[in-house]
Amino acid sequence: MTAGSWCFLLTLVLAHQGSAHxxxxxxxxxxxxxxxxxxxxxxxxxxxxxxxxxxxxxxxxxxxxxxxxxxxxxxxxxxxxxxxxxxxxxxxxxxxxxxxxxxxxxxxxxxxxxxxxxxxxxxxxxxxxxxxxVCIRLGEINNLNNLKANRWGISEKMIFQRINRAQILKIKKCRDTFGITLKKSQICAGFQSGRICTEPGSSLVKQINISGKLWKTLIGIQSYGVSERCIYNKIAHYIDWILGIVLNVDVIHPNS
Structure with a gap:
């Protein structure tokens, strides 16, 4: 997407939502x-x-x-x-x-x-x-620390929510685990509690401080996991794609 298109989208979303963030x-x-x-x-x-x-x-x-x-x-x-x-x-x-x-x-x-x-x-x-x-931040998010992974736990008799602390892992650990080098659009994170990383679509969230309030902001969506290590796709990389679909300002066709 060109810089002009991005500015147009951003202007639309700010006017539409009444929020600069x-x-x-x-x-x-x-x-x-x-x-x-x-x-x-x-x-x-x-x-x-x-x-x-x-x-x-x-x-x-x-x-x-x-x-x-x-x-x-x-x-x-x-x-x-x-x-x-x-x-x-x-x-x-x-x-x-x-x-x-x-x-x-x-x-x-x-x-x-x-x-x-x-x-x-x-x-x-x-x-x-x-x-x-959950909040989708329109600007940059620095310091990916104090992250929490929110997911569903499913047993034979119960469906329940799980919340686990997560931390960004070094590139070598991820390459050794998954056998691939992750792209800039991806995040490799691990659960500090040692919980198994098995649920696609679960959210990786960080609280960010804006105007004296803490906002729960989506950082990534889990794609794959092995043991306690997970691959997430980074939300910041897809802001223009999300805005184009949600605000219906780009020619993007559904696949269904």
Whole structure:
């Protein structure tokens, strides 16, 4: 995308959202809660005929996930809110069908590069404490430390949320683990707790301080993992692609 196109997109989004910092000005700022669903209200559970994945709500009608999650799926259902197997929560979530799936045209199954996708939901989401978008920062984010990985844990009898601390790993560790050299658009991170990194589409999040508030900002989307080491695709690399689709200001065709 040219510099002129980028400036045009940025002007549109600022006018549209009334915010100079984020894709959606109503995204999550830091309000500690003992209820995990209110602490991570952007988390989406994506159910497809042959696989389930995580995703992140980024505005009223779009969820971001991996291309590998939905690339070969004809149908996907997105669950938002208090979605798990606890009896008291069974009626406290909302369910959406997916109208269109946008996968990155350069997605590479072998290297996991550009493994990102946007899901257009069948209608706008109503925001509340347990359903709110994660922040998409329009500017640069420095110092990728104090990261948290948000994902679903799935057992035979229960679906529940997991939150793990993560840290950026050295290039050699990642090359030794995955057998590939990651690109600039990718992040290699490891769970400090030693938890297994197995869920595509899960979010890597950092709290950033703007105007005295801490905003929960999406850094990456998990593509692949081995043991406690994970490959994420870096959100900052795809800002123009995201804006073009969400604001409908570029000629990008859905693949479904």
């Amino acid at each position: 984020f894709l959606d000005s109503e995204c999550v700022n830091h309000k500690p809660s003992k209820d995990v669903f209110k602490d991570t209200p952007w988390m989406a559970f994506i159910a497809s005929p042959t696989k389930n994945c995580s995703g992140s709500l980024i505005n009223k009608q779009f969820v971001i996930t991996t291309a590998s999650c939905v690339f070969d799926q004809r149908e996907s259902t997105v669950f938002l809110g208090m979605f798990d197997n606890l009896p008291e929560n069974r009626k406290r979530y909302v369910k959406h069908t997916v109208l269109s799936v946008y996968t990155h045209k350069l997605y590479n199954k072998q290297t996991f590069e550009h493994d990102v996708a946007l899901l257009l939901l069948d209608g706008p989401v109503t925001y509340k404490e347990s359903i709110r978008p």
